[in-house]
Structure formats: structure tokens, C-alpha cells
Amino acid sequence: MTLRSLLVLLLTLTFAAAPFVTPPFTGYPADTFPVLIDQPAIQPMGYAFSIWGVIYLWLVAHAIVGFWRRAKSIDWDGTRLPLATSLGLGTLWLWIAPNYPLIATVVIFVMLVAALAAFFAADEFYDRWILSAPLAVYAGWLSAAASVSVGIVLAGHGILSNTDAAYLMLVVILGVASLVQYLRPEMPAYGITVIWALIGITLANLQSHFFVACAAGGAIFALGSLLAWQWRTQRKLHPH
Secondary structure (H helix, E strand, C coil): CHHHHHHHHHHHHHHHHHHHHCCCCCCCCHHHCCCCCCCCCCCCCHHHHHHHHHHHHHHHHHHHHHHHCCCCCHHHHHHHHHHHHHHHHHHHHHHHCCCCHHHHHHHHHHHHHHHHHHHHHCCCCCCCCCCHHHHHHHHHHHHHHHHHHHHHHHHHCCCCCHHHHHHHHHHHHHHHHHHHHHHCCCCCHHHHHHHHHHHHHHHHHCCCCHHHHHHHHHHHHHHHHHHHHHHHHHHHHCCC
């Protein structure tokens, strides 16, 4: 267990350090696709990516506590191998993405699956704000980011139009996020993170693709309604 906790700590540090040793990533370069799209409709506004600061800091805190205080905890240990897998791939992702969007899309989906496995392995009550919550935020952002990546690739290769790819991926984001949030009702940080991404997509399209903005807004309403229902249900179950 101690070795696995050390592995997570080391990979978390390399993952958080990667943006400092790679060129700033602002999206896949348009000229890497056969179809030139200046503004992918599924891509959030730039400000939305600021959530990575929260993700990095929370994951680093998670890894330090996991190694320093919870190295031998069975509750923590179940999350470590899938999280290490996701973080290891994430460390490489910023080198892959600018030149190989197709490979980057495959990699980010593996990162997502591993992050969700770690999130589902985390206890929702024990050490919840340092064990489960950072994994929820990380998995929540990847749930949106992986779908964004697919949408850009579909449009960039002419498989779907820019807006049709956005509509399809919004359905995917809402479907995946609703299922995961339904299965993890005690950890709203996951759904809130996905809503953050959807707000970014909504604002990015208000001027250029109004109906995509409306669709993203509808997804926000649907996922927000699920979170509100879960909050009311938890209040009834645990009034104190």
C-alpha cells in the first residue's frame, strides 16, 4: 500500500508539473484536421479551463494526505492503481495533443475510464473532501473534456458538421454525467464540475451558434435538476 501511495504522489506531481514544461494548450490546432474549423462549437470558453488550477491543487493535497496519513488505508488503496493510470497518461497528454489529436482523444478516454474507476472506488463518507471530492472534480472535468475532444475530431474530419458534432456530444456529456451523478448521490462535486464545463460551452456559443448554446443550457438545467433532487433527498434522509 505504501508503494502505491508513493506512486500516486509522484505521478500527481509530474501531472501537475506538465503544464510548466510544455507549450500552453489552447485546443487542438485547426490545421491538424482536414476540415478547417476556427471555433469548434463544442469547445468551452477559455476561462473554463481555469478549473485545472483547482484540480491540480486538490489532487496534490489528496496525494500528500494519502501518502503521509493514509498510506495503509484500505479505503484509499482501492483508488490508487486506476488513479495512477489516469495521472500517468495525463502527464503525457500535453505532449501528444498538439500534434496527434486522434491519439490524444483515445488517451483522454482511457484517462476518463481510469478516473471514474478511482472515483467509484472512493468512499463517499470517509475522508470525503480529501479522498472522494478531488477525484469527483477530476473525473467530472474529464467527462466533459473527453466528449469535447471527440466532437472536435468528428467535425474536423468532416464526419459531422461543427454544430451536429456539438449536439451529439452534449447528449453524451449529459447522459454520462447524469448516470455517474445518479450513482454517486453523496458527491455533488462531480456534477457541479460538469455544469462548469457546460456553462463554458453555453457562453462560447451565444454569439456564433445560438441553438448550441440553448442545448448546452438545457443540459445544465437537466443536470442541475438532478443535483437539486439529490440534495433534497439527502436532506430528508439525513436531516441533521
